[in-house]
Amino acid sequence: MVTVYQREPGRGPGLSRRALLKGSGAALVLVVTGSAVISPQQAWGVEPAALNPETMATLIQMARDVYPHDHVADRFYAIAMKDHDTKAGSEAAHKALIEAGIADLDQRAGEGGYRGVGWEEDRVKLLQDIEATPFFQAVRGGMVVGLYNQKDLWPLFGYEGESFSQGGYLTRGFDDIEWL
Amino acid sequence: MPAPYALTDDSVVVIIGSGAGGGTLANELAQKGVDVVVLEAGPRIEYEDFINDEWDSFGQLAWLDNRTTSGDWRVSKDFPNLPAWIVKAVGGTTTHWAGASLRFQEHEFKTLTNYGPVEGANLLDWPITLADLEPYYAKAEDKMGVTRTNGIEGLPGNNNFKILKAGADKLGYKDCHTGNMAINSDFRDDRMGCQQTGFCFQGCKWGAKWSTLYTEIPKGEATGKLEVRPDSHVIKIEHDDTGKVTGVVYADKDGNLQQQKARIVAVAGNSIESPRLLLNSASSKYPDGLANSSGQVGKNYMRHTTGSVYAVFEQPVHFYRGTTMAGIVRDEARHDPSRGFVGGYELETLALGLPFMAAFLNPGGWGRSFTSALDKYDHMAGMWIVGEDMPQEKNRITLHAELKDKYGMPIPDVAFTDHPNDTAMRNHAYSQGMALYDAVGATRTFPTPPYPSTHNLGTNRMSESPEDGVVNQWGQTHDIANLFVSDGSQFTTGAAENPTLTIVALAIRQAEHIANEMSSGTI
Ligand SMILES: Cc1cc2nc3c(=O)[nH]c(=O)nc-3n(C[C@H](O)[C@H](O)[C@H](O)COP(=O)(O)OP(=O)(O)OC[C@H]3O[C@@H](n4cnc5c(N)ncnc54)[C@H](O)[C@@H]3O)c2cc1C
Ligand code: SF4
Numbered sequence: 001m002v003t004v005y006q007r008e009p010g011r012g013p014g015l016s017r018r019a020l021l022k023g024s025g026a027a028l029v030l031v032v033t034g035s036a037v038i039s040p041q042q043a044w045g046v047e048p049a050a051l052n053p054e055t056m057a058t059l060i061q062m063a064r065d066v067y068p069h070d071h072v073a074d075r076f077y078a079i080a081m082k083d084h085d086t087k088a089g090s091e092a093a094h095k096a097l098i099e100a101g102i103a104d105l106d107q108r109a110g111e112g113g114y115r116g117v118g119w120e121e122d123r124v125k126l127l128q129d130i131e132a133t134p135f136f137q138a139v140r141g142g143m144v145v146g147l148y149n150q151k152d153l154w155p156l157f158g159y160e161g162e163s164f165s166q167g168g169y170l171t172r173g174f175d176d177i178e179w180l
Numbered sequence: 181m182p183a184p185y186a187l188t189d190d191s192v193v194v195i196i197g198s199g200a201g202g203g204t205l206a207n208e209l210a211q212k213g214v215d216v217v218v219l220e221a222g223p224r225i226e227y228e229d230f231i232n233d234e235w236d237s238f239g240q241l242a243w244l245d246n247r248t249t250s251g252d253w254r255v256s257k258d259f260p261n262l263p264a265w266i267v268k269a270v271g272g273t274t275t276h277w278a279g280a281s282l283r284f285q286e287h288e289f290k291t292l293t294n295y296g297p298v299e300g301a302n303l304l305d306w307p308i309t310l311a312d313l314e315p316y317y318a319k320a321e322d323k324m325g326v327t328r329t330n331g332i333e334g335l336p337g338n339n340n341f342k343i344l345k346a347g348a349d350k351l352g353y354k355d356c357h358t359g360n361m362a363i364n365s366d367f368r369d370d371r372m373g374c375q376q377t378g379f380c381f382q383g384c385k386w387g388a389k390w391s392t393l394y395t396e397i398p399k400g401e402a403t404g405k406l407e408v409r410p411d412s413h414v415i416k417i418e419h420d421d422t423g424k425v426t427g428v429v430y431a432d433k434d435g436n437l438q439q440q441k442a443r444i445v446a447v448a449g450n451s452i453e454s455p456r457l458l459l460n461s462a463s464s465k466y467p468d469g470l471a472n473s474s475g476q477v478g479k480n481y482m483r484h485t486t487g488s489v490y491a492v493f494e495q496p497v498h499f500y501r502g503t504t505m506a507g508i509v510r511d512e513a514r515h516d517p518s519r520g521f522v523g524g525y526e527l528e529t530l531a532l533g534l535p536f537m538a539a540f541l542n543p544g545g546w547g548r549s550f551t552s553a554l555d556k557y558d559h560m561a562g563m564w565i566v567g568e569d570m571p572q573e574k575n576r577i578t579l580h581a582e583l584k585d586k587y588g589m590p591i592p593d594v595a596f597t598d599h600p601n602d603t604a605m606r607n608h609a610y611s612q613g614m615a616l617y618d619a620v621g622a623t624r625t626f627p628t629p630p631y632p633s634t635h636n637l638g639t640n641r642m643s644e645s646p647e648d649g650v651v652n653q654w655g656q657t658h659d660i661a662n663l664f665v666s667d668g669s670q671f672t673t674g675a676a677e678n679p680t681l682t683i684v685a686l687a688i689r690q691a692e693h694i695a696n697e698m699s700s701g702t703i
Binding site for chain 1: 232233235336337338339342343346374375376377378379385386494495496497498500501502533534535537538539544546547548550551554555557558559620
């Protein structure tokens with residue numbers, strides 16, 4: 001089973017300071033170490049069970065490029081991509097779809113692979129070329145719910161979610177607009 | 181107290197579906213002392229159990245049985261197995277609905293006369309006029325507690341409405357207000373006033389919004405003349421050698437088939453399931469399906485010309501707070517062919533939560549153009565377009581040639597393609613909607629494509645002559661005297677207005693007719 005976990009700063013599972021340093025290339029945000037993908041800056045990690053950790057790291061980057069929100073941390077994208085690992089664990093065909101899709105993307109990117117392409121714009125061009133593929137559509141389609149239905153993410157967009165328990169907005173600003 | 185009726189009791193009126201049409205008809209008949217059994221495919225979920233969460237609520241209430249789509253509409257590409265957003269539960273889609281309750285305009289009952297023939301459209305005049313329906317509209321408005329009728333105050337305007345109103349004023353629109361809503365603005369009919377929770381589409385947990393679930397149905401049950409059987413999916417209507425219907429076959433909650441006898445059957449499963457059921461009930465006597473001598477069963481499927489306009493502003497709006505449909509502009513609802521199309525449309529505020537906005541703003545869209553819009557979610561305002569669409573024979577419900585449901589019945593395919601008049605109207609509405617928001621300083625606007633159909637109409641249409649349609653002015657099928665249609669599938673044409681008030685008015689009128697015919701012994 002894949003887990004997304006919060007690390008205590010500097011002491012995450014499977015990660016020594018050396019590995020961290022070794023893994024940290026200039027533009028690199030996510031670090032693959034052993035069986036995990038970790039985010040040293042933001043103190044979380046993801047340990048895929050079925051997918052290759054390198055695949056997971058690239059998948060998370062791809063997820064961000066598909067639905068880029070600069071104020072949303074990688075962790076949310078990792079949680080959205082977790083579903084593919086879960087599904088890959090029970091369906092060989094799904095595992096093959098994802099692994100082959102990422103391999104293809106890396107191949108198209110050339111040396112350094114997809115994550116080695118520095119500008120989002122250039123990565124997006126690669127994605128546009130595969131937009132019609134089942135692989136791309138599986139990743140994009142899954143995110144519509146997998147990303148945007150994470151309750152922890154809603155406050156980042158100013159969406160307040162459930163309101164019944166608080167008595168609705170009758171006395172909490174349903175008509176509070178002032179700038180009109 | 182709910183009255184349990186025997187399966188063999190052939191004196192009852194069986195109503196299929198408990199939504200706007202079925203639920204209303206059931207209560208009206210029970211009040212008149214008629215014995216009624218309502219068979220409802222979905223479960224009974226009381227309003228306390230509704231969920232303030234878009235996807236969870238959708239999973240709880242929506243009709244998710246497999247359907248297919250065809251035709252040129254974009255829904256067929258983006259949501260190939262979800263042509264419509266409707267409900268499978270006691271109360272039907274009146275659990276999800278927003279509550280906008282408008283009367284049709286006089287000319288909309290006579291579109292063929294008033295618009296003239298439109299190429300490719302199957303226009304027809306209704307066999308009734310506004311004057312015929314007015315007394316029943318009045319009863320429906322009272323029953324549903326519609327604001328701005330019967331001395332009921334309008335709802336207060338939320339932020340989304342205030343923006344709509346400011347823009348409407350700038351554009352010179354005159355007829356803009358917080359709507360005629362079947363939502364209590366104050367305590368009425370044992371139900372409380374609106375708390376502005378903003379989850380009208382997820383079922384009102386306060387019961388402030390009218391739904392047959394907690395109005396018509398319990399009132400009918402209290403007479404001792406109404407039994408509602410949830411988890412009872414009707415798969416076939418049966419008839420005898422003379423052609424009269426005699427009862428229905430349904431799958432109960434355990435999937436076992438049961439046969440309920442009936443004196444009269446009324447079909448109210450909404451405009452996809454109702455024609456599907458008539459078609460699936462084909463027999464050697466009625467090889468094309470029940471009540472289908474005209475060949476019109478399933479045809480002329482209408483869904484209103486819809487679309488949305490969302491806009492982003494410099495400052496916050498929080499449009500998800502408060503009633504989902506919080507106001508309306510009616511100035512474009514008139515028939516004025518100088519705009520390049522016949523018929524008219526309404527503009528009504530609409531808000532979606534973040535999860536549904538992500539799914540519906542631009543289905544299939546991705547990249548920064550899409551995400552930068554969502555980044556401004558709390559700075560958004562939104563409106564929904566609802567206009568008259570053209571009935572077309574090729575827009576229709578058919579039985580799928582191969583796919584079957586779990587009871588072995590063919591599933592429905594929903595074919596839809598816009599008529600050029602629909603497209604012209606939508607484009608006009610998009611530009612008016614965008615201009616309205618621009619007038620109050622929108623920094624970006626989004627002409628958003630139609631969602632899966634929430635208004636489903638016309639597939640068993642009402643006609644004067646039996647050759648042109650399926651039912652007469654009472655919703656009684658032309659072919660079979662004791663078979664009725666009691667939902668929006670009766671609509672001859674769709675008008676610009678949201679349909680439910682008209683469905684309810686027709687059901688009240690139909691109940692009177694059925695009760696009269698029963699007591700005079702004609703059926
Ligand atoms: C999100 C949303 C917002 C809306 N807002 C508005 C609005 O503001 N104003 C407005 O006028 N309208 C609105 N509508 C539309 C309105 O809800 C419908 O027009 C109305 O409920 C239709 O009534 P009906 O009786 O035809 O069908 P429904 O209310 O859909 O009821 C049909 C019932 O029949 C049952 N059924 C179907 N087939 C079978 C079968 N074979 N056996 C047993 N039971 C069966 C279904 O489970 C369902 O419960 C909205 C709809 C949605 C989805
Ligand atoms: S906004 Fe009003 S009508 Fe809508 S769900 Fe909340 S209380 Fe009910």
